[in-house]
Amino acid sequence: MAVVHKYLRLKKKFPHVWCAGCTNGIILHATIRAIDKLKIPKDDVLMVSGIGCSSRAPVYFDFNTLHTTHGRAIPFATGAKLVKPHLKVIVITGDGDALAIGGNHFIHACVRNIDLTVIVFNNFNYGMTGGQRSPTTPPGKRTTTSPFGSIDPPVNVCSLAMGAGATFVARTTAYHFRPMESIIARAIQHKGFSVVEVRCNCPIIYGRLNRLGDGAKMLLDLKEQSMTVEAWKKLPPEKQKKAEQEKIIIGVLKEDTKTPEYTEQYRALCEQLQAL
Amino acid sequence: MAQKKKVEKEKYLWVNRRWCKRCGICATVCPKNVIDYDSEGYPVFARMDDCIYCLNCVLYCPDYAIFENKEDQEYVKEIL
Ligand SMILES: Cc1ncc(C[n+]2csc(CCOP(=O)(O)OP(=O)(O)O)c2C)c(N)n1
Ligand code: SF4
Ligand code: SF4
Ligand code: SF4
Numbered sequence: 141m142a143v144v145h146k147y148l149r150l151k152k153k154f155p156h157v158w159c160a161g162c163t164n165g166i167i168l169h170a171t172i173r174a175i176d177k178l179k180i181p182k183d184d185v186l187m188v189s190g191i192g193c194s195s196r197a198p199v200y201f202d203f204n205t206l207h208t209t210h211g212r213a214i215p216f217a218t219g220a221k222l223v224k225p226h227l228k229v230i231v232i233t234g235d236g237d238a239l240a241i242g243g244n245h246f247i248h249a250c251v252r253n254i255d256l257t258v259i260v261f262n263n264f265n266y267g268m269t270g271g272q273r274s275p276t277t278p279p280g281k282r283t284t285t286s287p288f289g290s291i292d293p294p295v296n297v298c299s300l301a302m303g304a305g306a307t308f309v310a311r312t313t314a315y316h317f318r319p320m321e322s323i324i325a326r327a328i329q330h331k332g333f334s335v336v337e338v339r340c341n342c343p344i345i346y347g348r349l350n351r352l353g354d355g356a357k358m359l360l361d362l363k364e365q366s367m368t369v370e371a372w373k374k375l376p377p378e379k380q381k382k383a384e385q386e387k388i389i390i391g392v393l394k395e396d397t398k399t400p401e402y403t404e405q406y407r408a409l410c411e412q413l414q415a416l
Numbered sequence: 417m418a419q420k421k422k423v424e425k426e427k428y429l430w431v432n433r434r435w436c437k438r439c440g441i442c443a444t445v446c447p448k449n450v451i452d453y454d455s456e457g458y459p460v461f462a463r464m465d466d467c468i469y470c471l472n473c474v475l476y477c478p479d480y481a482i483f484e485n486k487e488d489q490e491y492v493k494e495i496l
Binding site: 151161163169360 | 434435437438439440441443444445471472474475476477478479480481482483484485488491492495
């Protein structure tokens with residue numbers, strides 16, 4: 141069996157609900173392999189999600205899992221982490237779930253630097269509800285709520301996370317399987333709030349609305365569109381700006397191990413008060 | 417050399433058709449063009465001699481439909 145098959149709730153949940161060519165399965169495969177590589181026991185993992193196609197993920201995996209309400213995965217995860225700090229808490233969320241309805245929770249978790257790993261499946265639209273515009277939809281792209289092309293400037297997930305104080309921030313794509321696996325492993329190991337933005341595809345809705353081809357083509361396109369952060373850093377400043385607009389810059393963008401972590405501060409405070 | 421032979425012997429891949437959604441990703445990511453489609457659009461490992469067992473097809477299948485061992489066939493049949 142492949143590594144992933146050992147972690148699936150094989151008996152009742154398959155085939156999964158995702159459309160043909162949807163990349164959600166690939167990202168989760170990389171996540172599972174990262175957990176396996178780190179040798180974290182299944183019982184020590186808590187996978188939490190909100191609502192959306194991507195957020196259906198925990199249903200399929202044999203960990204402690206919580207499938208919560210739209211946009212609220214991070215608050216549930218925060219509660220669980222505070223009560224059971226030994227758990228590795230991984231939040232699976234979509235661009236809509238994390239940044240639209242859950243935007244405030246996302247920002248405040250970054251500010252707190254609580255030890256959660258948030259994997260944002262950024263497919264540029266609300267796949268589950270039929271392809272509405274999301275905060276990350278690029279300008280000019282069609283969705284069911286921007287049928288003539290979006291005019292809103294998109295949110296840059298990684299810039300937002302870095303600005304708000306997340307201490308580990310990385311970007312990757314569903315095409316870059318092996319780098320994705322090691323980035324997710326690093327994010328899980330990091331003590332503090334880690335955000336991994338994964339650029340991925342919704343070929344069936346967003347892809348069709350924008351005539352981007354089938355899932356296989358869209359997957360290869362992610363390769364063409366990407367540039368490593370190392371290559372980007374070598375560019376002259378004016379080209380860096382341009383590349384930032386046109387390319388998906390992939391790699392670890394921020395890693396700060398000095399900022400105190402929230403759960404530890406909370407424990408320390410509890411101990412201090414109990415000693416009074 | 418001995419190690420190479422061992423790999424050759426273990427080279428086995430099969431597609432669980434109940435899970436496969438015929439997306440074509442496995443054939444696209446195969447570096448050796450091993451995979452064709454049958455008349456229904458399901459992938460078949462047509463040129464296993466060329467397969468380098470990189471397992472890209474297993475890793476990228478979004479439906480976890482490709483298995484690496486013959487023995488899994490029985491197990492999967494049992495649970496479905
Ligand atoms: C409170 C609430 N508002 C709205 C919805 C409807 N709804 C379900 S999923 C979703 C958007 C999901 O988009 P995203 O997080 O990008 O995930 P994707 O489906 O693209 O993976 C919305 C608006 C809901 N379930 N609950
Ligand atoms: S609607 Fe889009 S995001 Fe949802 S399962 Fe289908 S392809 Fe994936
Ligand atoms: S293991 Fe590699 S070479 Fe063999 S069929 Fe799969 S992708 Fe192709
Ligand atoms: S990648 Fe998986 S689901 Fe897609 S055609 Fe190949 S075996 Fe089927």
